[in-house]
Amino acid sequence: MPSLPNSVDTALRQRAARVVPGGMWGHLNAARLPEGYPQFFARSEGCHLWDVDGNEYVDLMCSWGPIVLGHHHPKVEAAVRRQATAGSCMNGPGAVMVELAEKLVATVAHADWAMFQKNGGDATTSCVTIARAGTRRRKVLAARGSYHGSAPWCSPSLVGVTAEDRAHIVHFDYNDIASLEAAADQAEGDLAAIIVAAFRHDLARDQELPTPEFAARVRAICDATGAALILDDVRAGFRIHAGGSWEPLGVRPDLSSWSKAIANGHPLAAVTGNDRFREAAASVFVTGSFWCEASSMAASLATLEAMEEEGAIARMTAMGQRLRDGLAGLAADNGIGLRQTGPVQMPMVLFDDDPDFVRGELFCATAIRHGAYLHPRHNMFLSAAHTAADIDRVLAAAAAGFAAVRQAG
Amino acid sequence: MPSLPNSVDTALRQRAARVVPGGMWGHLNAARLPEGYPQFFARSEGCHLWDVDGNEYVDLMCSWGPIVLGHHHPKVEAAVRRQATAGSCMNGPGAVMVELAEKLVATVAHADWAMFQKNGGDATTSCVTIARAGTRRRKVLAARGSYHGSAPWCSPSLVGVTAEDRAHIVHFDYNDIASLEAAADQAEGDLAAIIVAAFRHDLARDQELPTPEFAARVRAICDATGAALILDDVRAGFRIHAGGSWEPLGVRPDLSSWSKAIANGHPLAAVTGNDRFREAAASVFVTGSFWCEASSMAASLATLEAMEEEGAIARMTAMGQRLRDGLAGLAADNGIGLRQTGPVQMPMVLFDDDPDFVRGELFCATAIRHGAYLHPRHNMFLSAAHTAADIDRVLAAAAAGFAAVRQAG
Structure with missing residues (x-):
């Protein structure tokens, strides 16, 4: 006890x-x-x-969320040991970074490219930065109550956060098309992105799958305005559909954030994107001391392979x-x-x-x-x-x- | 070739x-x-x-920066294997989190407490959030050209960054007391923190150690205004002085950010702070999926011990x-x-x-x-x-x- x-x-x-x-x-x-x-x-x-x-x-x-194959999955841990024995945190990535990016591009339906980070919040924040770079606009629509990380722009707490950290975040209600459209109108001419969780998985309330109409409307607004559809698949990723959690809806994002289950408990996050945002992704400066750590990438590659096999x-x-x-x-x-x-x-x-x-x-x-x-x-x-x-x-x-x-x- | x-x-x-x-x-x-x-x-x-x-x-x-004892240091890797074999990413931290926090409190001169993250930028951003929470103010003084991470508030690039991300950052020149005082005047009544790198280690220019007068003035302004002195020891930490890079100057920060060398290449970052900011640190919501990962904490404990021994x-x-x-x-x-x-x-x-x-x-x-x-x-x-x-x-x-x-x- x-x-x-x-x-x-x-x-x-x-x-x-x-x-x-x-x-x-x-x-x-x-x-x-x-x-x-x-x-x-x-x-x-x-x-x-x-x-x-x-x-x-x-x-x-x-x-x-991170443990998706169970703790100490033999194939994942063997891959980690192999990579760690060779080298993990070096002056550049290992070959495994390329293999993992290729694997994500082959697996994730919308993905033409991938980048890697450590936190889910690194991935969501990078998506927002890339969307702003690619559109040269500022406003980001986010659902009230959706969790996208603990960075000042999205933390569920306002303690230590300034109003300016959220100056360009416009809220709507998940699955509520009228509120989505109102938010898009409010951002008119300055809409960089709509960020949506894979489904409504807010704390302490009933979960909701996205309605097909809602998902289609998010896509349509992004298509009409040139904004990026960011699918935050940090929490749900690889548990709903290997190709991305909105694949069953037939709606593809421009950018997706991944973490949690991506490496069966080893610290990794990823952004995937389509070619429309490739140049923008190459133009931003986002980096971290351990973002190229090869062991977690080896874990991820083995995790994605084992998930398919099993x-x-x-x-x-x-x-x-x-x-x-x-x-x-x-x-x-x-x-x-x-x-x-x-x-x-x-x-x-x-x-x-x-x-x-x-x-x-x-x-x-x-x-x-x-x-x-x-x-x-x-x-x-x-x-x-x-x-x-x-x-x-x-x-x-x-x-x-x-x-x-x-x-x- | x-x-x-x-x-x-x-x-x-x-x-x-x-x-x-x-x-x-x-x-x-x-x-x-x-x-x-x-x-x-x-x-x-x-x-x-x-x-x-x-x-x-x-x-x-x-x-x-991360590799401080050399790759594959036997004691560090043995500690990682031991922890990883037991369990690393679980529903809560391992006992090693407490041991590591105790070790940092015993080692780092100003530290009454510690918290852990994954990126150096997590640590600097957490310091800023804690300082704002503790002072209920907004302005942060940062030296022009100092690197504190790639988050929107501090990235060296403005691509994808909005003006509001930096609305409360006031710049000064490192080691220039007049510019520091001018920045502090500009923030008057709203000064939450001064963040300083351990020394001036900007890209592509001669490095400068902080002058004793500069360091003392930073401390004095914080003391006079109640602002937090944040020492960004992400890059220099554990290479200058185990107790903190400003110990040789006799100037102690209120909050410090650490990463890089803290775990000899394993992904970890930390914030240490004094009792003045303990309550503020407990009041903010900062977290990440892998921040409690026990393997990297075991690596850090072994790294800090081996650094002393050797x-x-x-x-x-x-x-x-x-x-x-x-x-x-x-x-x-x-x-x-x-x-x-x-x-x-x-x-x-x-x-x-x-x-x-x-x-x-x-x-x-x-x-x-x-x-x-x-x-x-x-x-x-x-x-x-x-x-x-x-x-x-x-x-x-x-x-x-x-x-x-x-x-x-």
């Missing part, structure tokens, strides 16, 4: 409180989670995690459906209203009549004691390492969670 | 030209270097690099002095005016009467054919892996370079 006073986790939190502001920053801060969630982890294997007190969990967060998206989808069906059955058995939204491989699970997430937190706090790591307010992630047995273990933990919610009334 | 038409490097560049805008982005683009410099690297060991054609170089760029800074300094003395002697022998500036462990080597860097480029193009990887316009970096024999090989290559410059007249 990691929250026990004499746990290793608690001792580490106390030490961290002295040397890290607030004990932990950002989205991995366990203080945002119900009691019983560990802050510190010791070990991982496949879709299983062990905290520093030795508690084991079937994990449904996948490190908030039919990873189909496997995640099947296990996500098993989870969704199982949770729906358990909720019904307990007479509990549950909303499961978004793609099954990136599930959001929210309780009816639960404005303060009290039920969701009780559900998760119970489930984690039974060995399932779920999230009460953020979308979760399946990986290709999840088996039917893993999902069934999650469902057994969830059954305890639903019982607790029912008993609490 | 990597520039030969039938070289592996050339073939890779041709492939890259199709799938990467401009063939390569940013500071590692070999198109910015004289003919004969390879773009792609195959292998590294200690301070030696091998390009994809098998040519070997004694390297004086150290991957533009007296790395003293070794770099001794080898840097050997290089500087040797180059000065060779230049004098050839009757060539040479300016060597900045700390010897981060040398800038520029030729007199060379406004277009023609001499510098000829010198470097000759030296690389003789197996020494130098840079004609950017500061270079020593590592603790450079031996006297390595430096002497560089000097032999440099002798050929000086002869070429002399013959060219």
